[in-house]
Amino acid sequence: MTLQQLRYVITISETGSFNKASELLYISQPSLTSSVKELEKELGIAIFHRSGKGVTLTNDGVEFVTYARQVYYQYEVLMERYGTAGNHKKKFGISTQHYSFAVKAFVEMVKNFDMEEYEFAIRETKTKEIIEDVSTSKSEIGILYLCEFNRNLLGRLLKTNELEFHKLIDCNAYVYLWKGHPLAKCQSIRFSQLADYPCLSFEQGNESSFYFAEEILSTNDYPRTIKANDRATMLNLMTGLNGYTLCSGIICEELNGTDFVAVPYQEDTENPNSKMEIGYIVKKNLILSKMGKLYIEELKKYLTVI
DSSP, X not given: OOXXXXXXXXXXXXXXXXXXXXXXXXXXXXXXHHHHHHHHHHHTSOOEEXXXXXXXXXXXXXXXXXXXXXXXXXXXXXXHHHSOOOSSOEEEEEEESSOHHHHHHHHHHHTTSOTTTEEEEEEEOOHHHHHHHHHTTSSSEEEEEEOXXXXXXXXXXXXXXXXXXXXXXXXXXXXXXETTSTTTTOSSEEGGGGTTSOEEEEOOOSXXXXXXXXXXXXTSOOSSEEEESXXXXXXXXXXXXXXXXXXXXXXXXXXXXXXXEEEEEEOOSSSOOOOEEEEEEEETTOOOOHHHHHHHHHHHHHHHHO
């Protein structure tokens, strides 16, 4: 087994095609196919299901690629630090809940590198997929939050996947809405005042959705709810339907615009507040890449001045 073969398998799994992978790897398709077959023979497993529609990973293949990504990623980090520059682009990716500050830090980090030499990726996605992305080294860093409600479940998932959580900041809940909303000029907003307006949240799937919710106070009983998949749709629903969401109050106007406000959530005896502990997750004992270190620095820099 060679590092080159690991790279071949990872690229095929990402493209779903030997043909596309051969183009990206600058290798003939017969040579690529032969190399993968040799690896499968050596391992005694089938890594791919092959069909006329492309290729998919077998169960053994899914497990193998998970480990292959980890090994190859660490190789790239070592080469970045100690080796000479290769002829392929270095990769860096993060997966995050829908935080504009996470995108802002990513933008500032990317400005420090030649984009012709690097392949960057930022994925605003579901909470469970953030954990999976970091666990499989698809992303080097993940951004999410813990609170009293989700800490036990997410803590177990992080431990099972050999991930570490590092706190960045603690936040109380805010109500996020557009400036034309009837409640936008309130000094604070109680839960009872929100009854006539739709609560907006990011879709997490059916499995343990309460625990994976991005929005704080997800267990409250909301009479009107709408789920969305992306930040742009969420903002449109705020404007069009006087919807609101519950957030950390950390808003990057440079990216989200100035038409929205975050108003402090006022707790009461039946609807208490809850603290969000926002942080980043990485693999245990991971050597952060140069991009990873700078990204964490940009996150801390932004969160320090708010």
